Amino acid sequence: MKTRSIEVIVPPPAPHYVGDGFRVHNFIPSGYHLDMQRMTPFIMMDYNAKFIFPPSEHPKGVGVHPHRGFETVTLAYKGKVAHHDSAGNSGIIGEGEVQWMTAASGILHKEYHEEAFSKTGGEFQMVQLWVNLPAKDKMSKPKYQGLTRESISKFNLPDNAGVVEVIAGQYKEVKGAASTFSPVHLQNAKLNKGGKADFHFPSHYNTALLVIEGSIKVNENEAVETDHFVLFENDGESFTIEALENAVVLVLSGEPLNEPIAAQGPFVMNTRQEIVQAIDDYNQGKFGYLD
Numbered sequence: 511m512k513t514r515s516i517e518v519i520v521p522p523p524a525p526h527y528v529g530d531g532f533r534v535h536n537f538i539p540s541g542y543h544l545d546m547q548r549m550t551p552f553i554m555m556d557y558n559a560k561f562i563f564p565p566s567e568h569p570k571g572v573g574v575h576p577h578r579g580f581e582t583v584t585l586a587y588k589g590k591v592a593h594h595d596s597a598g599n600s601g602i603i604g605e606g607e608v609q610w611m612t613a614a615s616g617i618l619h620k621e622y623h624e625e626a627f628s629k630t631g632g633e634f635q636m637v638q639l640w641v642n643l644p645a646k647d648k649m650s651k652p653k654y655q656g657l658t659r660e661s662i663s664k665f666n667l668p669d670n671a672g673v674v675e676v677i678a679g680q681y682k683e684v685k686g687a688a689s690t691f692s693p694v695h696l697q698n699a700k701l702n703k704g705g706k707a708d709f710h711f712p713s714h715y716n717t718a719l720l721v722i723e724g725s726i727k728v729n730e731n732e733a734v735e736t737d738h739f740v741l742f743e744n745d746g747e748s749f750t751i752e753a754l755e756n757a758v759v760l761v762l763s764g765e766p767l768n769e770p771i772a773a774q775g776p777f778v779m780n781t782r783q784e785i786v787q788a789i790d791d792y793n794q795g796k797f798g799y800l801d
């Protein structure tokens with residue numbers, strides 16, 4: 511198999527706030543001036559790098575807002591997020607947990623720091639990805655997958671190198687619990703210093719990684735620091751990572767959807783007409799109710 515080369519290593523772009531609770535670096539699409547097609551089916555990635563929020567009596571976050579046409583995937587590395595949606599789902603995303611919300615035909619939700627975490631404050635570190643849906647699934651029923659630590663499968667790397675946690679897709683023979691609408695791999699490699707892992711995805715799958723903790727070497731020659739994002743070329747199947755110190759690396763790879771994207775704010779559809787329809791449906795209250 512051919513080595514997949516690095517297209518670019520992206521340092522964290524200047525952060526901005528989403529609501530008052532998420533201080534994020536936007537890597538997809540704006541971090542490397544990508545368009546939303548470059549990493550399809552991953553059309554958005556916000557990264558709240560490790561940040562200490564002070565204690566607050568009032569939970570910080572984002573109030574009620576809609577989504578249609580895609581999935582939001584929230585990974586909590588530090589701190590806790592509380593979530594409520596108009597389909598009646600709610601929950602807490604704790605450290606090491608993942609929430610996979612399929613907005614599809616339309617949902618309202620709100621995302622806040624969990625109440626007890628708000629009161630004490632502390633280290634907060636999250637990733638939110640938007641995974642696009644194939645055109646045929648954009649108007650399917652909303653759903654919700656809450657992945658606890660126990661439900662995330664693990665591959666133990668040889669030589670005490672660490673583990674690969676498989677959220678979606680597959681690593682070696684281990685399959686992830688999350689169900690997806692198109693082929694998506696989402697994995698956390700947790701490596702001990704000196705530990706190595708190899709990854710193999712079809713070359714046409716759009717592929718990237720984000721260094722959550724520590725620092726790594728990619729393909730035995732490129733050093734990548736904490737909070738940096740690596741976008742790979744589509745020129746080979748395989749890459750390797752090696753931990754220069756204890757490291758956590760989020761790896762994402764997916765089959766491109768190759769469908770037109772029409773996006774406006776929280777709506778991502780295929781045509782401008784469908785965006786107009788989404789705004790209209792939202793204004794008419796067809797996304798349900800949430801206070």
Ligand code: MN
Nearest residue numbers: 575577582619
């Ligand atoms: Mn949202």
